[in-house]
Amino acid sequence: MASPSSHPVELRKRAVRMVVEVRGDHPNESAALKAVAQKLGIGSAETLRNWVKRDEIDFGRRPGTTTEESVQIKAMKKGIAELKRANDISNTTAKRSAELSPS
Incomplete structure (x- = not known):
């Protein structure tokens, strides 16, 4: 399992919500992730992608543990x-x- 994030939980939740809200404004999910990551000062869109994936799994919108x-x-x-x-x-x-x- 990955080490705990250095980003506060509230920032992670906010970032995930923002990605969901702006997906339709971008040509693809990668562009949405990149835009939100830049806006919030998150070093990597991949980090944000992992947060979104974890959220989708935790809320049953994606298979996984x-x-x-x-x-x-x-x-x-x-x-x-x-x-x-x-x-x-x-x-x-x-x-x-x-x-x-x-x-």
């Missing part, structure tokens, strides 16, 4: 890793106990 689902997946992966470590410790302890106990 939503931000909320990504957070849940990350938490589940962390939980699984913790369970694996606990299981490994338990297995190692049981093995050592078996090796040390007299037969």
Whole structure:
């Protein structure tokens, strides 16, 4: 997953709204993205394209993994890793106990 944006959330939301509003005023989406990025001082139209794509996914207008689902997946992966470590410790302890106990 990408690192957190250095741009404030409100700027990102505003930029996405602006792209949606001005799409019809430009020959294509790239031109709209470039115009809004320049107007708001966003370094790259590609950054803005990613924000628009993320917004479309989060609101179900485009297929993909939503931000909320990504957070849940990350938490589940962390939980699984913790369970694996606990299981490994338990297995190692049981093995050592078996090796040390007299037969």
